[in-house]
Amino acid sequence: MTDFLLQPWPWWFSGPLIGLTVPLLYLLAGKGFGISTSLQQIGALCSPRSKLDYLKNYDRRQGTWTLVFAFGIVIGGFIGSHWLSAESIEFLPAEFFSVWGAAKLFIGGTLIGFGARYAGGCTSGHAITGIANWNFPSVVATIFFFVGGLGVTWGLGHILF
Amino acid sequence: MATLLDNKNTDHLAPAPTAETETNTTARSTISAVDSSLVYATTLMVGTFLGILFTKSEVVRWQRVHDMFLFQDSHLYLIIGSGVAVAMLGMAIIRKCKASDIYGKPIQYKPKPFHKGVALGGMTFGAGWAITGACPGPIYAQLGSGVGLAGFTCAGALAGMYLYAWAKPHLPH
Numbered sequence: 145m146t147d148f149l150l151q152p153w154p155w156w157f158s159g160p161l162i163g164l165t166v167p168l169l170y171l172l173a174g175k176g177f178g179i180s181t182s183l184q185q186i187g188a189l190c191s192p193r194s195k196l197d198y199l200k201n202y203d204r205r206q207g208t209w210t211l212v213f214a215f216g217i218v219i220g221g222f223i224g225s226h227w228l229s230a231e232s233i234e235f236l237p238a239e240f241f242s243v244w245g246a247a248k249l250f251i252g253g254t255l256i257g258f259g260a261r262y263a264g265g266c267t268s269g270h271a272i273t274g275i276a277n278w279n280f281p282s283v284v285a286t287i288f289f290f291v292g293g294l295g296v297t298w299g300l301g302h303i304l305f
Numbered sequence: 306m307a308t309l310l311d312n313k314n315t316d317h318l319a320p321a322p323t324a325e326t327e328t329n330t331t332a333r334s335t336i337s338a339v340d341s342s343l344v345y346a347t348t349l350m351v352g353t354f355l356g357i358l359f360t361k362s363e364v365v366r367w368q369r370v371h372d373m374f375l376f377q378d379s380h381l382y383l384i385i386g387s388g389v390a391v392a393m394l395g396m397a398i399i400r401k402c403k404a405s406d407i408y409g410k411p412i413q414y415k416p417k418p419f420h421k422g423v424a425l426g427g428m429t430f431g432a433g434w435a436i437t438g439a440c441p442g443p444i445y446a447q448l449g450s451g452v453g454l455a456g457f458t459c460a461g462a463l464a465g466m467y468l469y470a471w472a473k474p475h476l477p478h
Contacts, residue, residue, distance in 0.1 A: 153363075158361060158364075159383060159385070159386070159388045159391075160391040163387060163393075165354065168354075169348070170412045171399075171406050172350070176414060179441040180441045184466060186463060186466070196471060196473070206339070213351070213352040215349065215445075216352015216355070216356060217352045217449065220352065220359065220449065221445065224359070224361050224446070233363070246457045247457075250464075251436065253433065253437055253444070253457065255429050255465060256430055256437065256465060257464060257465025257466040257467075258426070258430075259465070260440075260465075263424075263430055264422065265417055266441050267440040267441075268440075276395075276396050277393075277414040281419035281423050285417075285423045287427075288423070288425075288427030288428045288431060289434065292430060292435070294374055298374075
């Protein structure tokens with residue numbers, strides 16, 4: 145049992161449990177599962193005097209939970225990698241440990257932040273919660289997540305990776 | 306015997322609780338602007354649970370995401386697929402039972418609207434996902450795991466959010 149837990153978890157174990165967090169978060173906290181709103185929350189918190197509607201009209205008090213949720217994921221990441229793993233996890237391949245690697249992560253991160261907020265959600269809010277609630281725009285969003293991802297991997301892969 | 310007594314007791318008190326609950330709900334609605342500390346505690350718990358899952362399922366590994374986009378590894382497809390299936394089932398049960406959360410508030414999914422950004426932003430997001438091998442959840446899990454380089458991904462994500470905040474009025478929606 146401990147052996148099983150200390151190894152990487154198979155999809156049939158981790159996938160359903162990830163799905164379970166959607167009803168769980170509704171039942172225990174009354175919140176819809178989504179992670180990228182926390183970015184907007186950070187923006188609104190760090191720029192309280194911003195003149196941009198996107199940050200000015202955002203209710204920082206109502207959104208506090210998104211940061212608490214994100215902080216929970218940070219703690220969970222620590223527990224998962226430090227206390228629940230027999231071997232260290234290779235998060236990023238060695239070639240990312242370079243100036244070009246860091247630049248790629250920053251540029252990619254910018255696409256993530258911009259895209260997730262423009263689309264109104266990321267993998268959690270659209271692909272998991274949205275589709276699980278039969279929300280049609282979320283199906284479209286998920287298809288385009290893969291259009292973008294496959295396009296970059298197959299179209300620019302030889303330059304980027 | 307005990308249940309009989311309980312029934313009698315509640316029958317007896319029946320008129321009183323209605324008055325009580327009424328004052329309770331009005332009190333709650335006036336302070337509903339900010340969540341209770343119990344909400345934050347349970348949110349933190351579910352977040353921690355999810356962070357462990359992201360890490361242990363290897364959703365946080367660049368190689369897994371890359372192999373998913375190369376169609377060389379079904380792992381992530383199966384995780385997303387089974388996750389959606391379980392979430393869908395859970396939401397169906399919640400709807401069927403008209404379940405409320407533990408605070409007594411009815412559970413209601415707030416639909417995300419359709420606009421051009423769903424496709425354009427979605428595509429942008431997917432590109433970033435493929436390059437960094439992470440989406441917002443895994444970025445936080447990587448940070449918690451002590452992956453220093455994830456700081457660049459996170460800083461980028463915040464820059465992207467600011468970029469959207471600035472560009473929003475000029476973008477098609």
